[in-house]
Amino acid sequence: MARFNWEDSLSVKNALTPEELDIQETARAYCQERLLPRVLDAYRNEDYDSEILKEMGSLGLLGATIPTHGCAGVSSVASGLIAKEVERVDSGYRSGMSVQSSLVMGPISEHGTAEQKDRFLPQLRDGTMIGCFGLTEPNHGSDPGSMETIAREHPTKKGYFSLSGSKTWITNSPIADLLIVWAKLETTGKIRGFLIERRECPPGTLETPSLKHKNGLRASITGMILLDNCPVPAENMLQVEGLKGPFSCLNSARYGIAFGTMGALEDCITRARTYALDRNQFKKPLASYQLIQKKLADALTDAAYGTLAAIHVGRLKDDGEMAPEMISMIKRQNCDRALTGARALQEVFGGNAASDEYHIGRHVANLFVVQTYEGQSDIHSLIIGRGITGLQAFH
Numbered sequence: 001m002a003r004f005n006w007e008d009s010l011s012v013k014n015a016l017t018p019e020e021l022d023i024q025e026t027a028r029a030y031c032q033e034r035l036l037p038r039v040l041d042a043y044r045n046e047d048y049d050s051e052i053l054k055e056m057g058s059l060g061l062l063g064a065t066i067p068t069h070g071c072a073g074v075s076s077v078a079s080g081l082i083a084k085e086v087e088r089v090d091s092g093y094r095s096g097m098s099v100q101s102s103l104v105m106g107p108i109s110e111h112g113t114a115e116q117k118d119r120f121l122p123q124l125r126d127g128t129m130i131g132c133f134g135l136t137e138p139n140h141g142s143d144p145g146s147m148e149t150i151a152r153e154h155p156t157k158k159g160y161f162s163l164s165g166s167k168t169w170i171t172n173s174p175i176a177d178l179l180i181v182w183a184k185l186e187t188t189g190k191i192r193g194f195l196i197e198r199r200e201c202p203p204g205t206l207e208t209p210s211l212k213h214k215n216g217l218r219a220s221i222t223g224m225i226l227l228d229n230c231p232v233p234a235e236n237m238l239q240v241e242g243l244k245g246p247f248s249c250l251n252s253a254r255y256g257i258a259f260g261t262m263g264a265l266e267d268c269i270t271r272a273r274t275y276a277l278d279r280n281q282f283k284k285p286l287a288s289y290q291l292i293q294k295k296l297a298d299a300l301t302d303a304a305y306g307t308l309a310a311i312h313v314g315r316l317k318d319d320g321e322m323a324p325e326m327i328s329m330i331k332r333q334n335c336d337r338a339l340t341g342a343r344a345l346q347e348v349f350g351g352n353a354a355s356d357e358y359h360i361g362r363h364v365a366n367l368f369v370v371q372t373y374e375g376q377s378d379i380h381s382l383i384i385g386r387g388i389t390g391l392q393a394f395h
């Protein structure tokens with residue numbers, strides 16, 4: 001009989017390869033040694049240090065599943081473990097990394113021309129070029145198919161499109177060198193992806209104001225993308241048509257979130273356990289009370305179940321046997337359980353939970369946002385419901 005190890009309660013490590021365990025260890029060491037010491041100041045000042053992407057790049061953590069252009073070419077599970085270690089520190093840091101890896105390098109790798117891949121992937125891999133992904137608009141969030149951003153033939157520049165419209169709540173947009181913007185072609189009404197290089201945009205055609213004073217995800221930077229007849233060369237268009245372009249990349253990003261949120265939840269468990277063992281009330285440690293133990297037991301079970309489900313779906317993804325509804329199931333379930341668990345564990349800290357030095361309030365605020373972006377949980381319920389019934393309930 002084995003001894004119960006609360007730090008790996010269902011022996012998740014038995015489901016991982018030696019290479020995946022090594023990658024997790026490298027990511028954990030970096031996150032605990034380099035990210036954790038910065039997170040409180042970053043969160044307080046709403047400040048994202050773009051050097052972080054260079055540091056991640058130097059460790060091979062960016063675009064890690066891509067098998068070409070000097071990227072690591074690791075399994076989906078390994079990339080999930082990286083997300084988990086980053087999100088153990090802060091969801092905002094995972095967000096900055098996910099956008100660069102899954103939503104910028106991903107579409108270029110999957111839908112880019114050979115020339116686009118050669119031009120952009122190496123710099124994105126190293127973090128010397130920062131990318132962002134513009135799908136959401138002020139009037140169209142859950143329903144991106146109704147987007148208004150339009151790509152017309154440029155009136156004066158031959159071989160160029162002219163893009164006009166606005167995107168909002170875009171992670172990394174204020175600091176992005178390369179902006180992937182999804183727009184409808186005026187001629188066909190079909191959605192296409194465009195690679196916009198900031199340095200090539202004439203003044204006044206591209207603005208990326210920051211969205212400040214967020215009450216979650218403050219360690220990541222968020223902004224708008226405002227396009228006013230912005231000229232984009234035709235060769236910067238991605239080779240995919242329709243919503244399946246952005247959604248194929250969202251499958252990977254949502255996968256990373258499903259895995260990552262389990263890191264945030266585990267951090268809440270570790271911190272709440274330590275606090276409950278140290279803090280005495282009614283002459284005994286809080287940890288000795290049944291109601292406290294139930295909160296820990298619920299959260300621990302959810303973190304282990306969620307991680308195992310994410311590993312399983314990752315294996316299916318790499319074997320080409322993953323259905324998007326599976327991603328919706330783990331994104332929804334893991335975000336919901338992480339938010340519920342973190343919120344319950346917050347209570348263990350009593351009034352001290354109100355101090356950011358206990359970290360738990362930061363995770364709770366972050367996890368609300370994570371449950372919202374890349375498809376709010378109710379939207380994923382509808383995707384799963386459509387999978388069960390064959391009937392769509394969105395419209």
Ligand code: TGC
Nearest residue numbers: 095098135142144145171242243244247248324373374375
């Ligand atoms: P629907 O009819 O369902 O689909 C239209 C076309 O898209 C294809 N498709 C997919 N392809 C691959 N993977 C998926 N997961 C796909 N889902 C859909 C589909 O096959 C179809 O293709 P085709 O060839 O037949 O045209 O489209 P709909 O308009 O009814 O969509 C409804 C809905 C709700 C499923 C969808 O719009 C949705 O998921 N909404 C949520 C919006 C969302 O997730 N936005 C994310 C913005 S990016 C972001 O939040 C980044 S945060 C990053 C960070 O900081 O970490």
Ligand code: FAD
Nearest residue numbers: 133134135136141142169170171373374375376378379394
């Ligand atoms: P809405 O679509 O207005 O939804 C509001 C509520 O209504 C939700 O609870 C939703 O579930 C519900 N709802 C909507 N339609 C239905 C329906 N048919 N039936 C039942 N309920 C429904 N987007 C990007 O493109 N790129 C990014 O990098 C990015 N980063 C982000 C970073 C942050 C910090 C945040 C907060 C958001 C980011 N987003 C990004 C946007 C994010 O994807 C959207 O906020 C999300 O898709 C929800 O859209 P919305 O905010 O417009 O909400």
